[in-house]
Amino acid sequence: xxxxxxxxxxxxxxxxxxxxxxxxxxxxxxxxxxxxxxxxxxxxxxxxxxxxxxxxxxxxxxxxxxxxxxxxxxxxxxxxxxxxxxxxxxxxxxxxxxxxxxxxxxxxxxx
Amino acid sequence: xxxxxxxxxxxxxxxxxxxxxxxxxxxxxxxxxxxxxxxxxxxxxxxxxxxxxxxxxxxxxxxxxxxxxxxxxxxxxxxxxxxxxxxxxxxxxxxxxxxxxxxxxxxxxxxxxxxx
Numbered sequence: 471x472x473x474x475x476x477x478x479x480x481x482x483x484x485x486x487x488x489x490x491x492x493x494x495x496x497x498x499x500x501x502x503x504x505x506x507x508x509x510x511x512x513x514x515x516x517x518x519x520x521x522x523x524x525x526x527x528x529x530x531x532x533x534x535x536x537x538x539x540x541x542x543x544x545x546x547x548x549x550x551x552x553x554x555x556x557x558x559x560x561x562x563x564x565x566x567x568x569x570x571x572x573x574x575x576x577x578x579x580x581x
Numbered sequence: 582x583x584x585x586x587x588x589x590x591x592x593x594x595x596x597x598x599x600x601x602x603x604x605x606x607x608x609x610x611x612x613x614x615x616x617x618x619x620x621x622x623x624x625x626x627x628x629x630x631x632x633x634x635x636x637x638x639x640x641x642x643x644x645x646x647x648x649x650x651x652x653x654x655x656x657x658x659x660x661x662x663x664x665x666x667x668x669x670x671x672x673x674x675x676x677x678x679x680x681x682x683x684x685x686x687x688x689x690x691x692x693x694x695x696x697x
Binding site for chain 1: 585616620621622623624625626629637663674685686687688689690696
């Protein structure tokens with residue numbers, strides 16, 4: 471049973487606009503969340519993380535928001551660039567190394 | 582600096598054959614993970630090691646799957662006998678310390694397995 475869900479398999483956004491990728495989780499014990507980015511034929515690479523003690527973490531064009539009461543997190547990319555086109559995975563952990571990943575959202579940024 | 586190295590990158594085999602996937606983690610990393618990526622389930626954790634010791638193998642789907650880490654610089658994931666439903670991309674990842682405290686997982690480029 472998927473404990474981390476990314477319900478949108480794909481998303482298309484115009485260059486320069488905001489991309490919002492969503493992730494829902496079921497286990498209220500998760501206390502650490504990450505986003506990974508994956509290009510074709512490459513392994514996923516770490517993008518940004520957030521601890522459950524925060525509700526927002528920002529790194530340049532990337533911001534992750536955490537809503538613990540809703541068990542929801544989102545990744546905002548502003549402004550979106552064509553090079554951001556990739557598959558984005560959301561992951562969650564319970565203070566250990568067993569990370570649960572979602573199924574991924576394929577983002578296409580249209581020039 | 583070399584990242585996580587996996588081999589082979591691609592493997593095509595026939596049902597019933599043995600498959601061995603290999604991984605060299607980043608030097609100095611003490612955690613090693615094997616993941617499987619499928620369209621339906623995304624990235625699934627199969628097993629992970631800490632200091633070469635298997636910690637949790639509850640994600641290993643069946644007895645046909647086995648993993649070993651004989652030393653800090655090498656791990657294998659073996660499937661015997663292989664079945665068409667094992668077709669997927671298998672990723673190895675490593676980290677230094679607990680990911681939540683020190684950083685993130687570093688993934689290899691993956692091994693794409695096709696079982697005919």
